[in-house]
Amino acid sequence: MIRTRGLTRHFRVKRETVEAVRGLDIDVGPGELVAFLGPNGAGKSTSLRMLTTLLPPTSGSATVAGHDVAGDPAAVRRKIGYLGQGNGAGAYFRVRDELFTQGRCYALSPKESRERTEELLATLDLESLANRTAGTLSGGQRRRLDIALGLMHRPDLLFLDEPSAGLDPQNRANLWEHILKLRAESGTTIFLTTHYLDEADAMAERVMVIDHGRIIADDTAENLKAEMAGDLVTVTTPDPDVALRAAARIPAARDLTSDGSTVEFRVPQGNKVLPEFLKTVEAHTAEVRRPTLDDVFLALTGRSIREGAPA
Numbered sequence: 014m015i016r017t018r019g020l021t022r023h024f025r026v027k028r029e030t031v032e033a034v035r036g037l038d039i040d041v042g043p044g045e046l047v048a049f050l051g052p053n054g055a056g057k058s059t060s061l062r063m064l065t066t067l068l069p070p071t072s073g074s075a076t077v078a079g080h081d082v083a084g085d086p087a088a089v090r091r092k093i094g095y096l097g098q099g100n101g102a103g104a105y106f107r108v109r110d111e112l113f114t115q116g117r118c119y120a121l122s123p124k125e126s127r128e129r130t131e132e133l134l135a136t137l138d139l140e141s142l143a144n145r146t147a148g149t150l151s152g153g154q155r156r157r158l159d160i161a162l163g164l165m166h167r168p169d170l171l172f173l174d175e176p177s178a179g180l181d182p183q184n185r186a187n188l189w190e191h192i193l194k195l196r197a198e199s200g201t202t203i204f205l206t207t208h209y210l211d212e213a214d215a216m217a218e219r220v221m222v223i224d225h226g227r228i229i230a231d232d233t234a235e236n237l238k239a240e241m242a243g244d245l246v247t248v249t250t251p252d253p254d255v256a257l258r259a260a261a262r263i264p265a266a267r268d269l270t271s272d273g274s275t276v277e278f279r280v281p282q283g284n285k286v287l288p289e290f291l292k293t294v295e296a297h298t299a300e301v302r303r304p305t306l307d308d309v310f311l312a313l314t315g316r317s318i319r320e321g322a323p324a
């Protein structure tokens with residue numbers, strides 16, 4: 014559904030060159046739900062804008078929904094839906110009219126457009142809001158309307174740029190319910206960017222991490238966490254030296270640190286390792302914390318993805 018090779022985009026700013034995206038190789042199959050994750054300025058939006066034909070690449074190639082983004086952008090646009098960071102609907106237009114007009118813009122007949130409008134109003138729980146103007150909707154309702162707009166022409170592939178940004182946790186959860194339902198019903202391939210690590214972790218089957226314009230990880234969240242970060246074992250002990258030596262003997266244990274009476278290390282499957290470890294180490298407390306995607310990012314780059322991310 015998406016295939017890029019060496020996809021690159023530079024910007025000239027005064028005399029400087031900003032290398033926003035550097036040689037992206039991406040393969041996404043039909044029906045996948047991929048979260049594209051990275052800190053501010055990593056290159057997520059620039060990548061999305063190239064994949065959606067809004068921005069020409071400096072070099073490299075991208076085939077999206079079977080068509081080349083540079084060679085046949087119109088064909089790509091017919092096959093994809095795109096939800097940008099801003100709201101798409103006009104504030105003074107009624108929800109139902111916006112959807113109908115969108116359908117007509119994609120050359121649906123009046124009948125088809127009316128039917129599709131009613132279908133999406135139902136799917137995205139917008140029926141009771143259909144006669145309201147978009148400007149009167151809440152943030153979460155407007156995002157649902159944006160998604161409906163992006164789906165009017167039944168795209169094979171939907172791009173969502175920060176779909177849940179700025180929504181409160183309840184509205185985020187509600188939006189996700191709709192995204193997952195929609196996917197279950199129609200099998201649409203979804204490629205989305207998000208700052209919310211917990212969201213990518215819980216919802217996406219596959220996580221791509223981008224940093225400084227390059228893909229630095231691409232796998233399921235579970236695999237990334239198991240392979241890159243590992244569980245964090247924390248023990249408080251009267252004898253940290255003994256604990257450190259015992260930790261050093263555990264195969265695959267890494268990142269051993271001690272601070273006063275607290276010893277920490279990372280290891281895959283911490284819960285399995287801990288009982289054996291505690292046979293040789295006297296501990297006041299012992300805890301295993303499952304890694305997060307932020308731990309993965311930290312392991313890969315030495316920085317937290319949250320640094321510079323919006324609160």
Ligand SMILES: Nc1ncnc2c1ncn2[C@@H]1O[C@H](COP(=O)(O)OP(=O)(O)OP(=O)(O)O)[C@@H](O)[C@H]1O
Nearest residue numbers: 024026031033051052053054055056057058059060
């Ligand atoms: N039109 C532009 N002109 C100059 N530089 C740009 C332009 N668009 C993006 N950049 C730069 O390219 C880099 C990548 O930006 P991009 O918006 O793709 O990052 P992002 O990962 O989407 O960030 P955010 O999470 O903040 O939206 C940044 O350094 C940004 O300043």
